[in-house]
Amino acid sequence: xxxxxxxxxxxxxxxxxxxxxxxxxxxxxxxxxxxxxxxxxxxxxxxxxxxxxxxxxxxxxxxxxxxxxxxxxxxxxxxxxxxxxxxxxxxxxxxxxxxxxxxxxxxxxxxxxxxxxxxxxxxxxxxxxxxxxxxxxxxxxxxxxxxxxxxxxxxxxxxxxxxxxxxxxxxxxxxxxxxxxxxxxxxxxxxxxxxxxxxxxxxxxxxxxxxxxxxxxxxxxxxxxxxxxxxxxxxxxxxxxxxxxxxxxxxxxxxxxxxxxxxxxxxxxxxxxxxxxxxxxxxxxxxxxxxxxxxxxxxxxxxxxxxxxxx
Amino acid sequence: xxxxxxxxxxxxxxxxxxxxxxxxxxxxxxxxxxxxxxxxxxxxxxxxxxxxxxxxxxxxxxxxxxxxxxxxxxxxxxxxxxxxxxxxxxxxxxxxxxxxxxxxxxxxxxxxxxxxxxxxxxxxxxxxxxxxxxxxxxxxxxxxxxxxxxxxxxxxxxxxxxxxxxxxxxxxxxxxxxxxxxxxxxxxxxxxxxxxxxxxxxxxxxxxxxxxxxxxxxxxxxxxxxxxxxxxxxxxxxxxxxxxxxxxxxxxxxxxxxxxxxxxxxxxxxxxxxxxxxxxxxxxxxxxxxxxxxxxxxxxxxxxxxxxxxx
Numbered sequence: 001x002x003x004x005x006x007x008x009x010x011x012x013x014x015x016x017x018x019x020x021x022x023x024x025x026x027x028x029x030x031x032x033x034x035x036x037x038x039x040x041x042x043x044x045x046x047x048x049x050x051x052x053x054x055x056x057x058x059x060x061x062x063x064x065x066x067x068x069x070x071x072x073x074x075x076x077x078x079x080x081x082x083x084x085x086x087x088x089x090x091x092x093x094x095x096x097x098x099x100x101x102x103x104x105x106x107x108x109x110x111x112x113x114x115x116x117x118x119x120x121x122x123x124x125x126x127x128x129x130x131x132x133x134x135x136x137x138x139x140x141x142x143x144x145x146x147x148x149x150x151x152x153x154x155x156x157x158x159x160x161x162x163x164x165x166x167x168x169x170x171x172x173x174x175x176x177x178x179x180x181x182x183x184x185x186x187x188x189x190x191x192x193x194x195x196x197x198x199x200x201x202x203x204x205x206x207x208x209x210x211x212x213x214x215x216x217x218x219x220x221x222x223x224x225x226x227x228x229x230x231x232x233x234x235x236x237x238x239x240x241x242x243x244x245x246x247x248x249x250x251x252x253x254x255x256x257x258x259x260x261x262x263x264x265x266x267x268x269x270x271x272x273x274x275x276x277x278x279x280x281x282x283x284x285x286x287x288x289x290x291x292x293x294x295x296x297x298x299x300x301x302x303x304x305x306x307x308x309x310x311x
Numbered sequence: 312x313x314x315x316x317x318x319x320x321x322x323x324x325x326x327x328x329x330x331x332x333x334x335x336x337x338x339x340x341x342x343x344x345x346x347x348x349x350x351x352x353x354x355x356x357x358x359x360x361x362x363x364x365x366x367x368x369x370x371x372x373x374x375x376x377x378x379x380x381x382x383x384x385x386x387x388x389x390x391x392x393x394x395x396x397x398x399x400x401x402x403x404x405x406x407x408x409x410x411x412x413x414x415x416x417x418x419x420x421x422x423x424x425x426x427x428x429x430x431x432x433x434x435x436x437x438x439x440x441x442x443x444x445x446x447x448x449x450x451x452x453x454x455x456x457x458x459x460x461x462x463x464x465x466x467x468x469x470x471x472x473x474x475x476x477x478x479x480x481x482x483x484x485x486x487x488x489x490x491x492x493x494x495x496x497x498x499x500x501x502x503x504x505x506x507x508x509x510x511x512x513x514x515x516x517x518x519x520x521x522x523x524x525x526x527x528x529x530x531x532x533x534x535x536x537x538x539x540x541x542x543x544x545x546x547x548x549x550x551x552x553x554x555x556x557x558x559x560x561x562x563x564x565x566x567x568x569x570x571x572x573x574x575x576x577x578x579x580x581x582x583x584x585x586x587x588x589x590x591x592x593x594x595x596x597x598x599x600x601x602x603x604x605x606x607x608x609x610x611x612x613x614x615x616x617x618x619x620x621x622x
Contacts, residue, residue, distance in 0.1 A: 026501075095501035190337075190406035192524070193542045213503070214525040217542070226539035226616050231504045231528070265619040299622040305537050306617040308576040311610040 009257035010148070011075070012250055013121055014041045015054040015140040016130025016243070017087050017110060018061070018079070023282065024092040027236045033283035034065045035089060037130035037153065040240035043287050044247025044274040045128075046072040047295060049254035051247075052121055054078040054140055056113040058086035068288055077118045082109045097238045097279075098212040117143040126254040129173070130243055131155045134165035141172055149259055151175035151250050152204075153242065159185050167202060174259075176204035177246050183209050193219070206264060208249070210242050218268055222261035227268040228305055230276035230298065237282045241275040244287065248274030273298045320568035321459070322386070323561055324432055325352045326365040326451040327441025327554070328398050328421060329390070331372070334593060335403040338547045344594035345376045346400060348441035348464065351551035354598050355558025355585040356439075357383040358606060360565035362558075363432055365389040365451055367424040369397035379599055388429045393420045408549045408590075409523040428454040437565040440484070441554055442466045445476035452483055460570055462486035462561050463515075464553065470496050478513060485570070487515035488557050494520050504530070517575060519560070521553050529579055533572035538579040539616055541587035541609065548593045552586040555598065559585030584609045 021035030042051040052075040057066075059081065069076055090104040113136065125148035129137035137152060152173045158166050159182060166186075170176055176199055178186065183195040186202075196207040196219040206220045215229040249271035256263055273295055280286045332346030353362040363386040368377075372392065380387055401415040424447065436459035440448040448463060463484045469477050470493060477497075481487055487510055489497065494506040507518040507530040517531045526540040560582035567574055584606055591597045 191544055191546070193544045197544075211525065214522065215537075215539075217539075224542055224616055225619075226526075227619075228526075228528075228537035228539065228617075231535055233502055233504045233508075235502070262620055266622070269619055270622075296622050303619060303621065305535055306539075306619075308536075308538075308580055308614060308617075309573055310614065311577070311581075311607050 009049060009254045010125035011050045011052055012045050012126035012128060012254040013052040013054060013078070013124035013140075013144065014038050014045065014128045014130055014247070015115070015137065016041060016128075016132045018053070018055040018057050019087040019089050020061070021239060021283065022088070022090040023237055023239050025097065025237050026093070026095055027234070028282060030237075030282045032088070034068065035239060035283060036087065037132065037240070037243040039069075039284060040243035040278065040287070041128055041130050041247035041250075042069070042074050043072050043284050044244040044278070045251030045254070046074050047274070047290065047292065048248065048251030048270065049126070050075065051251070052078055052124060054115050054117065054121065056080045056082050056109045056115070058082060058084045058109045061086045068284070072288070078115065078121055080113070080115065082113070084109045091239075093238060097235050100239070115140060125149065126250055127151070128246060128250045129153065129169060130246065131158075134158050134162050134169045137169050138165065141169070149174050149250075149253060151177060151246065153177045153246055154182065156182055156185055170199070171203035173204045175206040175208060175249075176202075177208050177210060177242070179210045179212070179242065192217070208268065210245060212238070212241070215272065216245065216268060218264060220261065220264065225261075225265050225268065227272045228302065230272055230302055231305075232276060232279065235279045238279045240284070241279050244278040245271035245275040247271075269299055269302055270295075272302060320360060320565045321436040322361045322363055323356050323437035323439060323565040324363040324365060324389070324435035324451075324455065325349050325356065325439045325441055325558070326426070326448065327352060327439075327443045329364070329366040329368050329372070330398040330400050332550060332594065333399070333401040334548055334550050336408065336548050337404070337406055338545070339593060341548075341593045343399070345379065346550060346594060347398065348443065348551070348554040350380070350595060351554035351589065351598070352439055352441050352558035352561075353380070353385050354383050354595050355555040355589070356562030356565070357385055358585070358601065358603065359559065359562030359581065360437070361386065362562070363389055363435060365426050365428065365432070367391045367393050367420045367426070369393060369395045369420045372397045379595070383599070389426065389432055391424070391426065393424070395420045402550075404549060408546050411550070426451060436460065437561055438462070439557055439561045440464065440480060441557065442469075445469050445473050445480045448480050449476065452480070460485050460561070460564060462488060462557060464488045464557055465493065467493055467496055481510070482514035484515045486517040486519060486560075487513075488519050488521060488553070490521045490523070490553065503528070519579065521556060523549070523552070526583065527556065527579060529575060531572065531575065536572075536576050536579065538583045539613065541583055541613055542616075543587060543590065546590045549590045551595070552590050555589040556582035556586040558582075580610055580613055581606075583613060
């Protein structure tokens with residue numbers, strides 16, 4: 001991270017998927033609802049900073065979803081509409097909501113998407129490379145001039161099928177976001193802390209391991225931090241939780257302009273808060289009716305959950 | 312919990328197994344080494360308070376293990392030596408150290424163990440009913456006059472084979488300790504928080520769910536608390552981690568004499584500290600060379616791991 005303390009924040013650019021998701025969980029089902037990593041991350045970030053989205057949608061993408069992005073003040077100059085169909089994902093969850101089962105993925109317009117960033121996007125200080133083909137992540141990163149802070153997400157598919165490109169992305173990131181399985185797959189070790197340490201050696205100064213309902217851990221040169229999962233009695237749909245977490249994390253950092261250990265810790269709690277809301281309903285429904293007051297309340301609820309006195 | 316604030320603590324009685332364990336993990340192997348829930352819990356508690364142990368050993372139990380208990384100042388008046396062989400457990404762990412695989416359990420002298428408590432044991436203010444036949448837990452509890460604080464542990468075997476007795480134990484406990492699978496099996500719900508809430512309805516005012524490397528959560532009328540797992544790069548043998556956690560938890564409460572929310576939170580961190588040391592080596596080897604200074608240092612390391620500023 002190149003930023004010192006006390007500097008101003010700025011807009012946050014996200015590249016990733018905008019999708020129509022069909023999801024079934026033990027608690028309900030939706031067909032072709034708004035989804036995609038960039039959607040969750042940008043809407044989540046929009047509660048903290050101005051969000052810019054680089055993605056592609058097809059001719060069939062409903063205008064009401066575009067309006068929902070707009071209602072969150074998201075800059076849509078980088079959202080391209082292309083001939084063809086919107087990216088689609090179909091999947092389900094059993095009672096173990098930590099495990100998504102994919103039934104179908106249709107990249108559609110994403111297969112040929114080669115974004116050219118609008119001029120002002122090239123000066124985005126904060127960049128989040130959400131889960132998408134690492135070649136696309138690199139192409140976007142190449143177009144941004146000296147970003148202040150870059151975070152990336154990935155998934156097992158790219159770790160297996162585009163390993164070299166994933167390593168190239170990691171080498172250019174400040175913050176790497178992975179889940180437990182991805183961490184182990186990336187470096188081939190069983191111990192999570194050892195994995196995080198090895199991922200740090202690949203480039204990122206900060207490695208965040210997302211552990212679903214168990215929260216998230218962060219390893220950096222400054223030390224180790226654990227954000228607990230927020231306890232929810234009713235989780236309706238975990239889709240997008242990780243992307244929402246990343247959006248809250250980066251959105252908070254973009255707002256505060258700091259990148260020291262204390263800021264990243266606060267950012268992780270913001271990410272946890274946003275993810276905990278996202279899973280309370282299907283699609284982005286809960287995020288889109290969220291208020292700043294609810295965010296602040298839950299932030300402090302999480303702080304209270306780990307409060308303990310000295311020995 | 313019947314105790315008010317500011318009262319004195321006192322000795323802690325543990326009933327449970329003393330065993331000879333044969334354990335294989337990816338990091339080594341031991342044959343017939345000291346093990347058993349009461350051993351781990353009592354040695355762990357002995358760093359905080361005076362510990363009393365109710366258990367049975369066979370004629371073959373090595374004197375050097377008795378000496379190790381004595382070296383921790385544990386009161387052994389309740390440790391009966393009976394004709395026959397000591398309880399034995401044989402098991403192994405794969406790289407997923409959260410999952411113990413049992414190869415053999417031989418109850419031996421525990422099959423006919425019907426303890427009669429020494430007179431001073433009947434006035435133990437703190438009682439930990441470690442994992443053992445719930446009939447045995449009840450028989451010990453019946454002999455203790457008005458204990459100040461009772462905690463119990465159990466396992467899936469008893470939940471399946473002695474369900475009614477397990478419920479009787481729970482109804483008489485202040486603190487219930489369960490792992491994730493036991494919590495779900497006990498009340499048959501997938502959501503962990505919902506499980507903890509239902510277990511509270513069975514009697515205990517405090518329910519603690521142990522989540523292995525992910526730490527532990529506590530639910531009480533006062534609220535919700537999360538103790539993170541201590542990050543270890545090298546775990547040699549997770550056997551006894553849960554018992555060691557319980558011993559540290561109850562040992563701390565026995566020392567401080569308080570039972571309010573703040574005390575239970577501190578006790579959970581003490582349990583986490585003790586468990587994190589226990590798994591660093593096989594059998595009780597690490598616990599038996601532990602110092603008070605190491606305990607205090609790790610306690611504060613864990614506090615630092617969750618420290619985060621207000622929003």
